[in-house]
Amino acid sequence: xxxxxxxxxxxxxxxxxxxxxGDVDLLTAPELAGHxxxxxxxxxxxxxxxxxxxxxxxxxGIAVLVAAIQFAALRGQVVRVVKPSRRARQxxxxxxxxxxxxxx
Numbered sequence: 492x493x494x495x496x497x498x499x500x501x502x503x504x505x506x507x508x509x510x511x512x513g514d515v516d517l518l519t520a521p522e523l524a525g526h527x528x529x530x531x532x533x534x535x536x537x538x539x540x541x542x543x544x545x546x547x548x549x550x551x552g553i554a555v556l557v558a559a560i561q562f563a564a565l566r567g568q569v570v571r572v573v574k575p576s577r578r579a580r581q582x583x584x585x586x587x588x589x590x591x592x593x594x595x
Contacts, residue, residue, distance in 0.1 A: 515552030
């Protein structure tokens with residue numbers, strides 16, 4: 492198991508991009524949630540979550556992303572999942588939420 496880490500939160504063209512590496516599971520999903528909630532609370536209109544370095548995504552990780560997307564939408568903001576790794580893409584498809592991903 493490779494513990495998830497937020498490798499960086501970059502400001503790219505005026506928007507935060509959260510780069511996630513490693514496994515997103517029951518133990519690590521709360522860290523991701525914390526970063527996303529903070530960015531939403533700060534009023535960022537567009538937040539991107541880059542999953543290119545994700546090696547595993549559990550249903551808990553998907554739940555965090557779905558909740559962030561829905562919460563942001565209620566506030567007129569957008570959380571966009573981009574560059575999902577092959578494994579993350581497979582889990583999103585199996586979970587029936589593949590539509591949340593940006594086109595490859």
